[in-house]
Amino acid sequence: MNFVVIGGDAAGMSAASRAKRNNPDTDVTVLERTMDVSYSACGMPYNIADPESEIEDLVVRQANVFREKQNINLLTGHCVESIDPAKRTVSGTTLQGKIFKFSYDKLLIATGASPIIPNLEGFDLPGVMALKILDDGRRIKSYIRSNSVKKVAIIGMGYIALEMCEALRARSIDVEMVKPRPVFLPWMEKQLSDIIKKELERHAVKLHLGHQVKKIEAKDRRLRVICTDLSLEADMVLVAMGIKPNSKLAGEAGLDLGVKDAIAVDKKLKTSDENIYAAGDCADAYHVVTGERTWIPLALRANRAGWAVADNVSGKTVELPGVAGTAVFKVFDLEVARTGLTANEAKNFGFDPEDVVIKSRSRAHAHPGASTIHVQMIGDKKTGRLLGTQMVGNEGVSHRINAPAVALHNRMTVEDYCQTDLAYAPPFGPTWDPTLTAANQLLKNLA
Ligand SMILES: Cc1cc2nc3c(=O)[nH]c(=O)nc-3n(C[C@H](O)[C@H](O)[C@H](O)COP(=O)(O)OP(=O)(O)OC[C@H]3O[C@@H](n4cnc5c(N)ncnc54)[C@H](O)[C@@H]3O)c2cc1C
Secondary structure (H helix, E strand, O other), X not given: OEEEEEOOOHXXXXXXXXXXXXXXXXXXEEEEOOOOOOEOHHHHHHHHHOOOXXXXXXXXXXXXXXXXXXXXXXXEOEEEEEEEOOOOEEEEEEOOOOEEEEEOOEEEEOOOEEEOOOOOOOOOOOOEEOOOOHHHHHHHHHHHHHOOOOEEEEEOOOHHHHHHHHHHHHOOOEEEEEEOOOOOOOXXXXXXXXXXXXXXXXXXXXXXXXXXXXXXXEEOOEEEEEEOOXXXXXXXXXXXXXXXXXXXXXXXXXXXXXXXXXXXXXXXXXXXXXXXXEOHHHEOEEEOOOOOEEOOOOHHHHHHHHHHHHHHHOOOOOOOOOEOOOEEEEEOOEEEEEEEOOHHHHHHOOOOEEEEEEEEEOOOOOOOOOOEEEEEEEEEOOOOEEEEEEXXXXXOOOOOOXXXXXXXXXXXXXXXXXXXXXXXXXXXXXXXXXXXXXXXXXXXXXX
């Protein structure tokens, strides 16, 4: 069997490796347009924070290991430009300008996503950067070093922008952030997002909300972000305005696209073509709470979907139930986490949401070093189902979110959650875990 994979990072290399493990006789070819494969994009902000580290430290497995030890035909510098589903071929051009064509029995599209760069003046100036692939991280590191960057303007306030904010401050670089919408983290309960805002201000990050960016200008070796009624001067600009799925190839090949133009896949990761799968940031997924298609581009799903594709092309039948949208990130000394739906999303999907926000502690009452954990929990008045949870705190948040995430996968009610046997010892939390305190309170409100 001839299995061809487009894209050589999380989803693509997971699939390629597992397909070979499942059946060493399968011919596996991976076509990757850059020279980098199998790296941790998620580690880039932390790597950028440390001038002593090399961006190459983030490479999980070197290309030659895939080639020599796993017998995968891994071709870097190969950009796929078209898919012909009828003839079962993919074609493209190498970095050296050579045209190539490969036939497949089964194809996986694992092309990831790209940063959204608005079509405005100045977004192509040197020093205006986005952070998505390893080469972006490499360029940002080198730009900071060779231009002695003292100040960065970040356009956007999503989780990558916030992680980068911390990374840049760690290098004593001043940061100002700007975004067009007036609300800081629109998906987050305000009481919780205000805590993050304060944390940013505590670290001297200036936030400018509600300013539409018009253009970027270069002047006297500096850059100027020009907004409706504000202009920010900086040595470097980071564009972090979100990402979009790399689904153009699939769309042009006639495959169905779904939510936000991500490639539509079923639970087996199959596209609308019998022989083509899609996995990772380029593809959609089912949401375990709503049962509807969604697009939540995160690393675990990409790896898991890659495995599932490999199993399916190897003759097993694997169906993925979907995602709960569980995510966690760090903003200076804060851990921020969410799983499931926000109250607004719940309303939009036809639920009748009720929510509570509670304050609890990261350690037991008399235990030294405790800090506050804020929990928002959302349930459905009609069915009593747990719908989502958000949390912010200095410690004990990142892994604690996994309990409500598992509850969502199992469609538990808030009442069921109240009866779960969660761990307790004084250094790790109060007797009633903060999520149990939230659930107990929410249950009263749902009655
Ligand atoms: C800074 C940063 C921090 C992140 N932090 C987290 C985190 O903390 N937690 C989390 O869950 N997720 C995080 N993510 C997201 C996570 O990295 C992605 O979800 C994951 O990498 C998706 O894997 P993928 O294989 O689908 O896509 P990608 O990793 O984007 O890989 C796609 C590959 O396809 C290649 N490609 C694209 N088009 C073509 C073509 N036409 N021909 C050949 N090759 C092509 C690309 O060059 C790329 O190598 C972060 C991402 C970034 C950028």
